[in-house]
Each structure stands twice: as structure tokens, then as C-alpha cells.
Amino acid sequence: ELGSSRLLTMADSTVSRLESSAAYAEKKKLFQLFEKLLQDLLVHKPKDPIAHLISTLKVPEVARVILLGPPGTDLKLQAEMLAAKLNLVHVFAQDICHEAAKAGKPDGVEAKKLIDSGAEVPAALLRKLVLDKLSSKECVRNGWVLEGYPPVAAEAHAMVTAGMMPTTVICVEIDDAEATRRLVGRRIDESESQVYHLTDNPPPNEKVARRCVHREDDKPPRVAERLAAYREAIGPLRKIFATTLKPVDGTPPPEKLMESILPLVTTSLPSRAPRGCPRVALLGGPGCRATDIGDKAAARYGAVAVSAAALLHAASLGDGANAKRLKPFMVDGVPSLDALYVIPDELIMPLILERLGKEDVRKKGFVLEGFPATASQAAALDK
Template sequence: MTPITFSLATCEWVLASDLDSCYKRTANHRIAMDETAKPLRIPPEMAIYAEKHEIFDLVQTLVTNLMVDKPEDPIQYLIVLLKRGSVEVPRVMLLGPPASGKRTVARKLCEHTQVIHITDSNILKEDTDLTKKALQYKAKQQEIPGDLWIKLIQQRLSKIDCVRRGWVLEGIPQTREEALSLQEAGVAPNHVDVYHVTFIWPEDKEVVQRLERLKAVSEKQLVAQLMQHHREVHALRKTYRNCLKVIDADQPHVDVFDQVLTYILSRHCSVAPHTPRVLLFGPPGSGKSLLAKLISQKYNIVNLCCGELLEAVSADATNMGELIKPYLESGQQVPDSMVLQILTERLSRLDCTTRGWVLHGFPRDLEQAEKLQESNFIPSRVFFLEMTDDVAIERVTLRSIDPVTGERYHSLYKPAPSPEVQTRLQFNPKDSEAQLLRQLKEYWANASSLQDLYPEAVHINADQDPHTVFESLESRLVGRLQNDA
């Protein structure tokens, strides 16, 4: 018989509540009711105040507790929660295949946080009518009906120790159907930990020992458990997909536990996600446009290129569009006051205030940056993309575009596929070396003062493959999101 080999791969954390998306759907519905209405603008001071005083976090936590516990007197219940000081207790689900370390992590987690460890076996130790009924099925070697099992879980979690201290559900739920039934019953976790396995023998000795000990279980039974897990894990992830945190679990359980504990004890795992406001700086050719596009696509935030925004406004039949059109047509710089007015109006719209934004192309100097700060549009994450002038010249001056297909090419990195395409390629006059050198001189003249204004900015080497740069930027972006929380 073919030997069974597998290893731990990843561990994912999910914030089960989704108030933020609810707010977005409600707001979008209100706007859709009147297509002629102007875009709703929200003063930036509101978001800044709310984040500073953790209003979003507080409201989400209160409402979540309210919906889970369903008290008869909601007002008094909320007053008690607020007086208690900490309105959130851990409600954790640890899921995974055989030998994934759920039991070890669950026990250590309960020791450190004093939450209640709940397993399918200790649920059945309760002396209640429901457990007696369930044990009758067990005695007949029959499966406990799903609705009865959900009632048993709900009964245990409603006890005062779980309500006050929180709980860890180990190996529960096992299917998407169970997960949905628990949600309907008001069992809402604030952390879901899903372990995955792949069919590769692990290098870690501790993991190997766990798997070898598991061989005491018949191979047929082990295969059945693994197949059951793999059938259900995708659906379970989909059930808790709204906020996802990935932790590498292919390592000793002590390291896994340290990351799990840190994440549970941090407020990040129990609060509404803060709105990301990302600012990208870098010389011409550093990849700001591509990186902004990738960030926007992955995190569903608004991609704002200042130059493209000005062109869009110029194309509109508005007073501001008519004012800036002569500047753009003549190649002159649009006055800062006009740029700032256009930009702040766009940043105040609902999509930017609820989803967040990534901005590039502005500010270009210290004065513009200070005016942006004075308008209360303060970035929460700032990145400087760094590379030498030689690399910038190579990237910019050798790029071209096919006027027929619109495809972009580069003499070194992406040459034309045929002589026919090569002959019709066009080079943008703005990409000339003389023009580029002027832009580089302007950038470096202002870079130092901008870096002083944003001392916590992250500096990333942009002289790499664009996707490698994105991975580096993303790792810092996610890390700062956790620190912000």
C-alpha cells in the first residue's frame, strides 16, 4: 500500500464579523437610490477621530456581543459591558486534520488566557437532558443528529464561565453546515484557526513524531479523516472568509502557539479593520503605478494617480475642469491650490473613506505634503521605492507602446515579438533622457525633506522584479496594519 505522507502548510485566522462590509452595502444602496446625487463626502476628521479613539472597534465589539448573547435588556447589558472595561473575550475555533497540533495549542492557549477549553468529548460530560439524549445515540453507535449537536454546543457556551472568560472550540465545527448552524444559533467566534496539510512528509521532527504516534489509528481511518477534512476545509474557509490572517504552521507547535497567542491578545483580531491610507513615493520608473494597481486589486482600496485624476477632471465639463485644461494642454504644472482642491474632494468621497486609498504622484514636495496634512488627509502607511538613476534611465527611456494593440514593450525586458510590431512602436516624448533627468533632479531635490516629514516610512529596494517588490511592500503593509491595531 502506498505510504501516506503529508505536512502542515498554513494556518489561517479569520475575523468572523463583517460590520464593515455591512456599512458599505448600506451606504452604496443609499447612493444607488439616487443616481443623480453628487458623491457623498465624509469629512476626514470623522475617520481620524474614530480611529484615534477606537470608535469603530468599540461599536463593532458591542454590537457583536449584543447579537451573540441576546440579552433581554440590551441597554443595561451594554452599560455593564462598558463598565467592565474590556468588552471582548476570546471566542476561538481551532480546526484541522489529524496531528495538526490542535489539542496542544488549545491547551496552552487556555493556560495562558484562562479561557474554557471545549471539545466534543467534554461537551458530552455535561449532566443535562440534552447530553443524556445524545449519549443514547452514542451507546447505539449512531451519529448524533446535527440539530441536537448544535444545541449541545450552544448549551455549553451559554454557561457563565464561557460567557465571562471566553472559549476555545477544538475541532468544532467540522463542516460548513455545522458552521452555518452555529452562526444561526448565535455562536460567533472572533478568531477561526484553520490548519491545512499537503501530501509532503514534513522536515520538522516534532511534526513527524506526532504523525508517527497517529499511526496507532488504522491507516484506513486516517485516510478517511484526511479526506473528510480536505472535503470540508475549503467550505469552512469560505464561511469565515471576510478577514483573513495567515500564519505558517509548518513549524514546531511552540512557535505556532507564540504567534497564535500574540494574535489573540492583540486588539487587531477583534476590531474592525482600520481604513488603509497608503502613500507611494519613488523616482520615475520605480513602479509606483503598477504597485498601486496591485495593492488596489488585492485589498479593494481606491487607486489614485494624481496625474490621471487631473486628466479625468479636465475631460469633464465642470468649472474646475475648464480651469486646469490649459495647464495640462500646455504641459505646465497645475497650481497646487487647484490640485489640492481636486484631490481632497476625491479623497472625501465614500469609497475612499470606507475602503481606503493608495495615492501616488502627489505630493511632490514638502509644501504639498504639509498642505495635504493640514487638510487632515494623513497617510497611515508611507513607502519610498528606491533605485539608482541609471536603473531609472534604463527602465524609462527604452520603453515604448504599440499604437495598434496598446501593448507596452521594453527594448530589454519585453522586446517586440516581431519585426512588424517593432517598426510601428512609438516612444513617448516624455520618456526622453533629457526630460527624465529633469524629473530625477526634481525628485531627489525633494526626497530628503519628504523623508523627514514621514520618519516612519518604509524604504524598499525597487531594483527587483515588480512582483518581488510587491511582496516586500505587502509584507510591510500587513505588518503595519497589525501594529496600527
């Protein structure tokens, strides 16, 4: 018997240490850290892995965002707004060409000559300029938002191979009818560098209207070609960026659209690290059916449903001092509607924490129904 008892004590101690280690690894995101370092090594294949890892650990985690969308979604405006709000570097392929040319870089000079002559910049040249820009100190330090690039799967593969993996890919979505309406109605005042739309934002007067031009790219035949090219390219791009791609409805006004984009931007890549058991607090006002929803959620994910109200009810049935202190907050044995808000923390927190510390909850996780109800309770849980 002594031997069995000793074995059980040793087993409990081992389990406790393992659970403590697992909790530490999850809290400090160790799996994600080593996953990121291994990916970085495999992409760059440095001659001195240790020195490279030390250097990598010094690089801050920043957002690396790609904005994609069909013609007519005004990605430029969204990229500018996102860059301003998150202090990211706005990267646009054509601007890079001019920037590199101004700095006297041979690739930039060559690209600018082609642009000025109306010729298309070769994909390989443009790719090199984009990758050089994304590798620059300001982009590494601040993060970047890349507007409308890569246009096709080949360029996306080249980016990923070079280690330029976006943390978020936003795909702004509108249908072809809306894109056509936006583009066909667009007019450009070249003398003032202003963009108007015949219905959404018409020229302010007849004089301005007369000098506005309807670009060939915005006329129906060309618009149809541009949209067809985009639809053909976006499918493979979606597959390449499947783990980081976030579709967004592009029909709202620019400010509302930005409100949809901002919460989707992250500074880290999705991880395949093992996830800990679920720990969910399910809150809601009167009539929200938190208990029903909580029970179903717990069953769905194999967690334990923990009801604050049920714990209070059970505790109030005893004859001890705490049971007597709880009784005024009960109505027919059930906590009153405002009970969780007014019961002293020293009465309710031990009940909650004791239940959450039970072995079944530690192993399976929990869905905590209707709790915490106050900021102090939330702080106690977090602690």
C-alpha cells in the same frame, strides 16, 4: 472681497471641525463600536434594545478562536497552549459532553451514554451543548478557543446564527502525505495514556512498544477516509469564515507553530468602517532604500512621501539661526548618516510636524521616510 474672505474663513472653520470630528471617531473607533452593536441587535433581536445594548457594552472584548485542521495536526495541544497563554477557555466537544453529564444536565447525560456505547452523538445535540458552553459566564468573561469545531458548514451557520462569531479562525495546514505519515506512525500506550510515533517519538523500550496499539482510525484505509472527509468539509468552512480565517503552516514543531498562531489572534471582528488616510513611518538601516520604497508606497496608496532628510536639507540652506545650527550635521548639503540620531529634537521636530500639518498631508496621509530615528522623536510624533 470682505464677503469672500468671510466665506473662506467660515469654510476653513467648518473643514477644521469636520476633520477634528473624523479624527475623534477614528481614534475612539466609533464606527466599529456602532457596527458591533448593530450586528448584536440584529442577531439577538431583543425585546428591549436599549437594555440589551447597555448589557452588551458591559461585556469585555475577548478573543473567540476556532482551531481547524486536518487529522494529524494535533489541534488539542495547540488549543491547550493557546488557552494557557491567553487565559482562554479550552472548549472541546467531547469534553463538554462529559462535563455536562457530570453536572447532571439531561443533554450531557444523553450524550455521554451515546459516547460510552460507541454511538455517534447527533449533530443537533452536540451543537446545543457547544453553544451552551460558549454562552457560559466563564467563556463570555475570558474568551474561548474551540478545538476542531464546527466540523461542517451546517454547524458553522448555526454558530453564526446564534451570535457565536469567532474573532479569529486558525486553519492549521499540512498536506495529505504529511498527515498520513503522522497518523499511520502513531501508537497509543493505553495503560499509561501516552502517545508515541514510530519515527518522531518512538516508545522508550521494547516492553512499552509491545503494549502500544495501532488504532483503527490510524491505519491507512481509515486515514484516507478521514482526510477525504476533511478536505470536502473545509472548503465551505473557509467561505463562511473568510473574513476571520488565517491559514498557518502546520509543519513546524508545536512551540514554533504556536509562535505563528499567537500574533493572529484578535479580540474584535474585522470591520467595514471607513478607514482614515494612511499614516506610515518607514524605517530601516543603511542601504535599505527607504526613500525608493517610500516613494513607491506613497504613489501606490495616494499618500504624500515625506523625507526627513529632504526637510533637513531644505532647512539648512537658509541664513537663519536654525539653519546655521543644522549645517554641522550636513555633509555636502546632505544629512550625515547619523544626523537623525544626534540632531536635537527642538531642531528637527518642528520641521517634521509642520510638514505633516500641511493640507495635502492631512487629506491624503503620509509615508514618513527614515523617521523617527529615536524614542524621543517617536514619543513626540505620538503626542
